[in-house]
Amino acid sequence: MYYTTHLLAGAAVGHLTGNPIMAGVLGLVSHACLDAVPHHDYHNLKPGLVDCTLGTALWFGVLLPVGLPAAVGAIAGAIPDLEVVLKQVFRNWPQIFPSHSGLSPHRRLKLPWGILVQAFTSVISLALILL
Numbered sequence: 001m002y003y004t005t006h007l008l009a010g011a012a013v014g015h016l017t018g019n020p021i022m023a024g025v026l027g028l029v030s031h032a033c034l035d036a037v038p039h040h041d042y043h044n045l046k047p048g049l050v051d052c053t054l055g056t057a058l059w060f061g062v063l064l065p066v067g068l069p070a071a072v073g074a075i076a077g078a079i080p081d082l083e084v085v086l087k088q089v090f091r092n093w094p095q096i097f098p099s100h101s102g103l104s105p106h107r108r109l110k111l112p113w114g115i116l117v118q119a120f121t122s123v124i125s126l127a128l129i130l131l
């Protein structure tokens with residue numbers, strides 16, 4: 001899934017736990033769970049930059065002010081995709097996170113459904129954080 005989707009879902013999980021350590025652990029778990037949901041992934045720079053800018057703006061503008069558990073959960077939820085980015089730059093970068101290494105499913109879904117499932121996940125996550 002996109003960085004912003006993982007960020008918001010991890011933040012929602014972290015916010016609901018209310019504990020920064022549990023937020024970190026469950027944020028990582030949320031990443032593997034969301035990667036198992038069929039979704040769309042982009043494979044070039046432009047959407048990646050938009051996604052990264054939007055997610056980072058949300059982290060500083062919304063998630064960090066909500067509290068430490070949400071901020072930690074967001075980072076933990078998104079950080080596994082760093083190895084995916086590094087593989088784009090360094091072809092031989094290892095993929096060790098289970099949903100990237102092939103150990104657990106990483107399912108694909110064509111457009112527009114692959115984006116809609118992420119928009120839905122993001123909106124629900126944001127609602128869980130803000131309501």
Ligand SMILES: [Zn+2]
Nearest residue numbers: 001035081099
């Ligand atoms: Zn991933």
